Amino acid sequence: MNTEILGVILIYIAAVVLAIPLGKYIAKVFAGEKSWLDPILSPLEKFFFRFSGIDASKEMSWKQSLAALLTINVIWFLISMAVLMNMSWLPLNPDGNPSMSADLAFNTTVSFVSNTNLQHYSGESGVSYFGQLLLMLFQFISAGTGIAICGVVFIAMKERTADMLGNFYNLLVKSCTRILLPLSIVLATILIFRGTPMTFNGKDTMISMQGDTMQVSTGPAAAMVAIKQLGTNGGGYFGANSAVPLENPDYLTNILENISIILIPIALVFALGFFLNRKKLSWMVFGVMTAGFILLVIPTIHYEMGGNPAIEKMGITQPLGSMEGKEVRFGPAASALWEITTTVTSNGSVNSMHDSSMPLSGMNAMLGMMVNAFYGGVGVGFLNFYIFIIIAVFISGLMVGRTPEFLGKKIEAREMKIAMIVFLLHPLLVLTGTAIASHLTAHDTPMGWWFSGNASGWLNNPGYHGFSEMLYEYTSSSANNGSGFEGLGDANPFWNITCGIVMLLARFLPIIGPVAIAGLLAAKKYIPESAGTLKADTATFGLMVFAVIAVLVGLSFFPALALGPIAEHFTLFK
Amino acid sequence: MKTNILPGIKLTLLLIIFFMGVYTFIILGIAQLGPNHGKGFMVEADGKTYYENIAQDFSDDKYFWSRPSAVNYNAAGSGGSNKGPSNPDYLATVQVRIDSFLVHNPDIRKEDIPSDLVTASGSGQDPNISIQGALVQVSRIAKASNISPDNLKALVNQNIEKPLLGLFGTEKINVLKLNIALSHFK
Known part of the structure; x- marks a missing residue:
């Protein structure tokens, strides 16, 4: 079989095989059980809590957990703004990079606090080493926030009738120290030995074979690359992210980084089964997610390996496939797999330029973000899926004429309203943003302070593809993904501020909503299973959830996709 | 909200020290054993x-x-x-x-x-x-x-x-x- 295809299969199978034991381990962490890391980590965590004046054993209600989450995120926001706007004179700036303007700092701060990692700056020239390390901190703690709040929802689903749902701070710290930290150390170590730099010496100079003087950006990259993949962050150390040879040196690192992208999101699905002791429920969720993922990944690999018909017409050969924006050491198949894994999870790191992908590959990447729950971001991916489950339970209930119940709890009007608001928020943000930007582009409006020049100047490509660039940017922001059709001229107040607002709303409302639903359900009376109970852990119900996702996402986004990637596809493949 | 501010600030301070500082130094230490002391x-x-x-x-x-x-x-x-x-x-x-x-x-x-x-x-x-x-x-x-x-x-x-x-x-x-x-x- 083709070695490129074999590589792709290896990555996926290895990720699932590793995710099952990791899921078991995460369930233990959530349950507070002992592990072999206790001797090192227990004293450290105890010190964290004692110094901070936190009683980690004190249980919190869902409202108290949310209050703690939002408060600490406000603190992180303020610290990040302060650092990013003052990097030029702070320490660890050997390359003399400048501080950020207020609008760029706002965008970057929201982006990293919200686990999005949309980057409107370029790593080599836009941040100091101190800034990079601060952003790396957020890659840990924003991922930890997602895992912790997912833990709160798991606890809510476990308890028969309960008001108190674990301790948020406890889950936050342990998600960082016990899940993200050990895996990051392992990955960073392998990356170093495969050639990713980890140094504090500034730019290096080398003379090329032809005698040109070249500047080479290096820095503490390995530490950041590891957590960027594991925490579904995606914010690269270098501008072109994991396409850069120093960030992703060879095929082996590509395998490991790609496994890391989907590892924890898949592991959390299995953690649910181990934690609730309902393994069949995990398999239902995993099955639906995997079906969606495979439906996106296969056509993408097909189109990328098939090559660009417009280039074929010029009379040259495309033995590898479509190579614009791709690296020879990965090839189109591994690039296509990465493109889908990074968008179905909210990772957003790239090893090829999505802007140069075939039109339907770009569409599949957008669909991954529009669903945002085929594995999804660490923690929050399951929260998004939970919303689809609630809607599917409700519709199933209506179909058979019974009060909808999920895991022994009645789903009533209040929960449904929250679920629908959370679902509708995503298309609302994406389509409103795209509509405004398209309107400005179509009228070529002079933008004044917001953008230097007229609005159409921010596009790197004309026609349908230009529309796709804007649609992708808001989809990525609202899905807290962070990848981009990077041709878009986005380093200006218009895109910084509008995307910043979208990322902010799209991070916190979809956390508040599911936690509120889970908390409200947890407090309700438990209804024992009977013959008429809807069984959530069956293939039939899985199909129902899949249909709900397909119908809701299709109805919301199909018109926009038809105007962008689908129209471009039919002009290219005549 | 108020009860969370002080613990939040203190916890953040420790997270900064640990994940910006200690973690970085661990990886930097490992890098000294790597190719060209971490230069690639x-x-x-x-x-x-x-x-x-x-x-x-x-x-x-x-x-x-x-x-x-x-x-x-x-x-x-x-x-x-x-x-x-x-x-x-x-x-x-x-x-x-x-x-x-x-x-x-x-x-x-x-x-x-x-x-x-x-x-x-x-x-x-x-x-x-x-x-x-x-x-x-x-x-x-x-x-x-x-x-x-x-x-x-x-x-x-x-x-x-x-x-x-x-x-x-x-x-x-x-x-x-x-x-x-x-x-x-x-």
Whole structure:
């Protein structure tokens, strides 16, 4: 079989095989059980809590957990703004990079606090080493926030009738120290030995074979690359992210980084089964997610390996496939797999330029973000899926004429309203943003302070593809993904501020909503299973959830996709 | 809200110290055991040191050329062209690259040019080309360097990097290493 295809299969199978034991381990962490890391980590965590004046054993209600989450995120926001706007004179700036303007700092701060990692700056020239390390901190703690709040929802689903749902701070710290930290150390170590730099010496100079003087950006990259993949962050150390040879040196690192992208999101699905002791429920969720993922990944690999018909017409050969924006050491198949894994999870790191992908590959990447729950971001991916489950339970209930119940709890009007608001928020943000930007582009409006020049100047490509660039940017922001059709001229107040607002709303409302639903359900009376109970852990119900996702996402986004990637596809493949 | 402010600030302070500081130092410590103390892989040849994984601009006819770079081989600012597959300007650029390649390689038929030689990489620093991408340059280099095409083909074949374990990924050639081997050819 083709070695490129074999590589792709290896990555996926290895990720699932590793995710099952990791899921078991995460369930233990959530349950507070002992592990072999206790001797090192227990004293450290105890010190964290004692110094901070936190009683980690004190249980919190869902409202108290949310209050703690939002408060600490406000603190992180303020610290990040302060650092990013003052990097030029702070320490660890050997390359003399400048501080950020207020609008760029706002965008970057929201982006990293919200686990999005949309980057409107370029790593080599836009941040100091101190800034990079601060952003790396957020890659840990924003991922930890997602895992912790997912833990709160798991606890809510476990308890028969309960008001108190674990301790948020406890889950936050342990998600960082016990899940993200050990895996990051392992990955960073392998990356170093495969050639990713980890140094504090500034730019290096080398003379090329032809005698040109070249500047080479290096820095503490390995530490950041590891957590960027594991925490579904995606914010690269270098501008072109994991396409850069120093960030992703060879095929082996590509395998490991790609496994890391989907590892924890898949592991959390299995953690649910181990934690609730309902393994069949995990398999239902995993099955639906995997079906969606495979439906996106296969056509993408097909189109990328098939090559660009417009280039074929010029009379040259495309033995590898479509190579614009791709690296020879990965090839189109591994690039296509990465493109889908990074968008179905909210990772957003790239090893090829999505802007140069075939039109339907770009569409599949957008669909991954529009669903945002085929594995999804660490923690929050399951929260998004939970919303689809609630809607599917409700519709199933209506179909058979019974009060909808999920895991022994009645789903009533209040929960449904929250679920629908959370679902509708995503298309609302994406389509409103795209509509405004398209309107400005179509009228070529002079933008004044917001953008230097007229609005159409921010596009790197004309026609349908230009529309796709804007649609992708808001989809990525609202899905807290962070990848981009990077041709878009986005380093200006218009895109910084509008995307910043979208990322902010799209991070916190979809956390508040599911936690509120889970908390409200947890407090309700438990209804024992009977013959008429809807069984959530069956293939039939899985199909129902899949249909709900397909119908809701299709109805919301199909018109926009038809105007962008689908129209471009039919002009290219005549 | 108020009860969370002080613990939040203190906890954040510790998280900063631990994840910005301690974690970084752990990885930095490990890096001291890594290739060139964490600088990555280097290649030394004829008294010069090169980064093994970073593409160089080879434009002389006597060298194997790298793939086109959207950032002009700037290793201090990576990037791709981000041109869409149907963009007419982009397609015109590719056509110019094909024409220019044919001018420098008059013995080559157009249908033998592989697309990786006329499309820009994602990073602008792609150190590799495909095997066909190297073989198609052989007749030009033979003329410019007085090495026979057969010897050059053998040199290319010696420099093929096989897929991982022979099973996974692409076959490729590191242009820098091939050119170093070429410059030492006797």
